[in-house]
Amino acid sequence: MTYDFTTRISRKDKGSAKWEYMYQCCDKVEDNIVPLSVADMEFKTPPCIVEGLKDFLDNAVLGYTVPYKSYLEIVKKWFLKRHDFKIESQWIVQSPGVVNAFTAALRSLCKEGDGVIVFKPIYPPMVGAIESNNFKEVNIPLLNREERYEIDFDAFEKEASNPNNKVLLFCSPHNPVGRVWTKEELLKIGKICLENNITIISDEIWMDLIRPGKKHHILANLSPEIRDITITCTAPSKSFNIAGLYNSNTIVSNEELRKNLKEELVKMRSTSINILGYKACEIAYTDGEDWLVELLKVLDENFKLCQDFFKKLNLPFANPEGTYILWVNFKPLGLDQEELHKFLYEKARIFTSPGSNFGEEGNGYERFNIALPTEVLKEHLQRLSDEIKKL
Ligand SMILES: Cc1ncc(COP(=O)(O)O)c(C=O)c1O
Known part of the structure; x- marks a missing residue:
């Protein structure tokens, strides 16, 4: 090592x-x-991040931040190289963390009482974001097949067809059950959501942490149609142990969804990220x-x-x-x-x-x-x- x-x-x-x-x-x-x-x-x-931040700090002016060209280029490169996902700079939206991003995304898509589908057991702040904004949690429990968890597609299809349900808040790979969803499973999810006007918020913060022999597919990368209804939440924090720097990159190709998300982030006063978060992500995706x-x-x-x-x-x-x-x-x-x-x-x-x-x-x-x-x-x-x- x-x-x-x-x-x-x-x-x-x-x-x-x-x-x-x-x-x-x-x-x-x-x-x-x-x-x-x-x-x-x-x-x-x-060490590349720690040393890189030290170098940066030697001459730093720690002022306000906005995304910059070389940062966006590096994020784009990472997605292309590690995930075969070609994205445009303008699709990338910053916010201080993925919880913040999916909360803003939910608020941009739902009004009080609207149904948000989740597959439980699930990362608790997802439920928190639904409850604290008075949206309705629509739980479709994962099927536990001798500790291998699967999506209950029949129940999902039924709930997706209910017009009160607007969003799927999805975790891929799944915390806590550790599933890396297969391409077939993801395509099925995409198809059901497309057929029923369900928008997908896909939290892919774990995308880089995949075991040998398994492959993570970015949901939005499976077809232009699925991409068009999907908000993909990502960050370098899990992969490089920099969660304390509060940086996330949310990928939204659909112009209207992106505009609404950005407006919600402005309302939440959550548009800016920490200057060291930018730098650490840039170093991680370049040298990490x-x-x-x-x-x-x-x-x-x-x-x-x-x-x-x-x-x-x-x-x-x-x-x-x-x-x-x-x-x-x-x-x-x-x-x-x-x-x-x-x-x-x-x-x-x-x-x-x-x-x-x-x-x-x-x-x-x-x-x-x-x-x-x-x-x-x-x-x-x-x-x-x-x-x-x-x-
Ligand atoms: C699925 C999932 N999303 C989001 C987060 C946290 O994201 P952030 O620290 O960027 O808000 C975690 C942390 O455990 C997580 O497991």
Whole structure:
């Protein structure tokens, strides 16, 4: 390995959401414990980004920002090179993060009471964006086929044909179940939405984190017709561990959808992004690919390690096709929600994300973030395994 994916780093007292949530659960936490919850990584941000930002800061004037030509060119190149998606500069809309982008997109498409289709379990802020804006959540639970999750196309088609339902808020790859949707599945989604005037907000923030042998297809890239009804939310944050810089690139080819989205971002006062976010994205998409390729190998190794562990413990899990999260079914332990968390936090000292946060379909599940040094992950899994054996 050329890059460092092994150093153990404490993020205590550094403003890390993941670490602070852990201390909120438990005020006394041993120094060797690392939280496995919020989706950022316990790896150093790539050296090209850190060094590049230092160079930039040496002569920087940290003023207000707007997108600039070389930035847009680099974003375009990344999409073409890694995803075979040819985009135009004017299709790219900036906002401070993907949650912000999909919230603005929803607000630009729906009025109060309009139905928004989601496939649960799903990333909680998607539901938050629907609820806090008084839109109607239309949940079509994913079909759990022995921990491989699939879309219930019959139910989807039925809900799509209801004229009160206006938008599909889609997660691709899917957080938390780790599915990388196949081309066939995506085409089916596109067809149903086209036939029923449903606009798609496709959150593809995990697009670069795909396991060997799997391929991510950008939904909007499957046909000009699908592209025309799709708002694609992306960011470099998951791929390069720069979530704290709040940058996102939303791709919208349809002029009217783009105009409405931009107007909503103005209303939300959310048009500008951090100057370091621009710079970090530019550096990542120019010089970060080698690091990303190595990262994917480490993540794959970590997934395999988890799979061996959970198989031995007889705890079923969704075999992830992408992302760096693992969705594990703890129901075989026979503990209720409260007992499970008491066990995980107090006995095993494992701080994962409770599955119930992702919808009632997640009751009894835990979401593990496995983006941490392999040896540290091993220690945590061993501790969990030892404690489970004592139950
Ligand atoms: C599907 C999905 N969308 C969006 C985000 C967060 O995006 P941002 O930090 O850019 O708001 C996450 C983070 O976990 C995510 O999993």
